[in-house]
Amino acid sequence: MATAFLPVFLFVLAGLATSLGMLSMGWAFGPARKGRVKEMPYESGMDPIHDARRRFDVRFHLVAIAFVLFDVELLFLYPWAVANRHPEGIDAAVAKAGALNVDYSRMLVFGEVMVFLAILALGFVYVWRKGVFQWR
């Protein structure tokens, strides 16, 4: 049985196969010269002395948390965006509401989503005023 996603899956599969194929071809047929210089991360002469795993500033973590937060927010907007233009989406619902004599309009829907965004925008105001985004 076909899902609409079959082409996507096949594409992912083909992409994986290509990249793995390239890597393994290089590994199989490429000349493997070993030596101290060859095994350095940068052959260009820059000598990376210390361990790459250093401790990072915690502020990066805040950026990551903010990213996940807005990621989740976007996730909740995604169904709205899909329903917006879908033939069985908001337009159909508004038409049905009209038939049933119920108050429901695109403006209301827009208002609902704006309330959702406004609550988070208030949080943004708070964070801004508290100076969390100052990179000191």
Added chain:
Amino acid sequence: MFSDTTTVWVLWPEIALAALAVWIYVGNALFRPKPNTQTRLGWTTFAAAAVAFAGFALYWHQGGAVWRQSLVLEGHGPLAIDYFAYAMRTVALLAGFLLVLQASRAGENELVSEYLGTLLLAIVGVMLTASANELIFLFLGLEMLSIPTYVLLFLGRRDGATAEATIKYFFLSVASSAMLLYGFGFLYGMAGSTSLTEIRAALETSSAADGGLMTMAPLALILVFAGLGFRIAAAPFHFYAPDVYQGATHANASLLSILPKIAGVVVFVRLVGVTMPALGDFAWQLAIVLSILTMTIGNVSALWQTNLRRLMAYSSIAHSGYMLIGLAVALAASPAEAATGGLSSVILYLFVYVFATLGAFAAFTYLGAKDREVNRIDELAGVAKTRPVAAAIIAVCMFSLSGIPPLAGFWGKLALFGNAIRLATNTESATLQWWFIVLAVVGVLNAAVAAAYYLRIVGVMYFRTADTALPSQGGWGAWSAAAAAAAMVLAVGVLPGRLFDNAQRAELAVKGIALPEGLSQADAPTSLAK
């Protein structure tokens, strides 16, 4: 099919409280990003007024006819509009009001708006949980409680112990939420609906048929028990409590021992007690085993604690065990529709527990100071001389928690043990008889053990002397919260009738039984059916 104003109409105390909480965050950030003691007082008053306003909104707007009848069983809506929800929202608001007062001087000035706003949102979470008749609503209500709790724990103090306590609570709480959600997933998969009404119907129609989807029901029940067991700190999910309480401030520890307990018990009553009577046979055994384990572990471990908050943590665990007795009674009694007193004794006990614990913690907060909390029991020595009122408040709460007769705790224990024994004497099944007699006996023995450590605190306060007095800088807010809670405990102890009536009415409502003649029967929620 279309969103209407019913939800807003019913939930407007919650919505108003959430909006005011958001205003506390933003208003403070806009006008005075660096609060001092003055602004702190202002915001505390504002928060207390917000909770009081929500309480009045609930009472005036919905305390009337609307709330008398259950919609859990007849209605398909996302909201449970019944007296049980009303009662639990009232308890949450009362406890919340006292928690706001108690925190009036705990923590740092700079964080006052964060603390208060988050506290209000946690209260909103409990209230939403109480009025949910739907899995998604229920879960979001519980999360509305737990997410603010993580922030609150972290806001309490800035040291290693607090950070450790917060992280422990956070990870375990997230894991328990995941388990609960997994259980919800099974329930939804079986019933094809998130509405508790329909889940109940689905469980009842097809639990007899073997091999169907209903095979998943016990699994769902176990996962729900695990998830909720964490919330109310029942064994074997209790182990976080002592460490977390010890690392938290008194104000936060009281919050932790109250709000999740209310929410957990509410969900236990509505989701397990009312929605899953079809699984009663399996569920009551689970509840009994957990109950015996929980109260025994809690009480016995509490005996040799020297840290005050650790002791209170084990006490909180033990009381969860007692409350599970009532749940077991409700689940084992048949027919499930009858009012057996199991659920009403849980509701009664919850009320009694909440205010006695709150009073004790508020008094501890009052006796300490921001940078010097009362940590060990020994530090309470001689308080009866230096702070006689605070000592009296603590003594009243301790006597109530241990169940000494003229106080509220006695009635709570009487109702729980009495119902277990009544079930044992009324049933014909030998297994039920045996188990519930054992349960009642273990409960009574535990109460006796518990008296030892509660009375030890009283003894330290009254019969020992100390060289240095406690700072007693917790503020008038904590003092009045403690006094109010102790007054409530005393009042219920002297005049328990009203509370018994209300608890019974809540049980009838949540089970969808028409009220008998003695209790005032009001109309079905006609105003909502427009």
Added chain:
Amino acid sequence: MIPSITDWHSFFFYLFATVTCVFALAVLFATNIVRMAFYLIISLGASAGLFILAGAEFLGVMQLMIYVGGTLVLLVFGVMLTAQERFISMKTRGGEWVMAAIVGGALLVLLVQTAFSIDDWTAPRADLSAVSAIETQTATRLGLGLLGIRPDQAEEADPVLRQGMSGYLLLFEIVSVHLLVVLIGAAYLARSKRVTSLARAAEMRR
């Protein structure tokens, strides 16, 4: 020739299921925390494929966006923040293995036993062609639900009942408040860390 389309579905199911399980085990047995994170990405990505195959395309997308895209970024950041030798390489001791095996094994046995005791799931489906039409419109329906409409309940005739069928608009807004609290908590986390790190810097200068 390309095999029949039914087989493509099964093929991808087995592929994704295998990848999910193998890399989940790899997370368990790896000792290097960076590798664990990478295996987790693969495992979660493949389970997103499983969701999509089951017709829950919104869930699949969510899995990719939140878990693979978001949470793991956070995880990798966390690894970088705490990168010290004893955190980088995590070894599980014998006793922990035993405990974990008991708890996890009990759950696994319970789940497998339940799954196999459901008759509908063990008997082969005779009418494979009948299940071919998997709808992939969950996002539209969810969107309408979140905006206060329940398409599946539109046909309810009784107006009182229909009223109870209203969608999840309030929950949608509550989620926003959840996110607000998280933002405030994260902001406090960052500020408190800055205070301590500034204090440490001042100490270093001295």
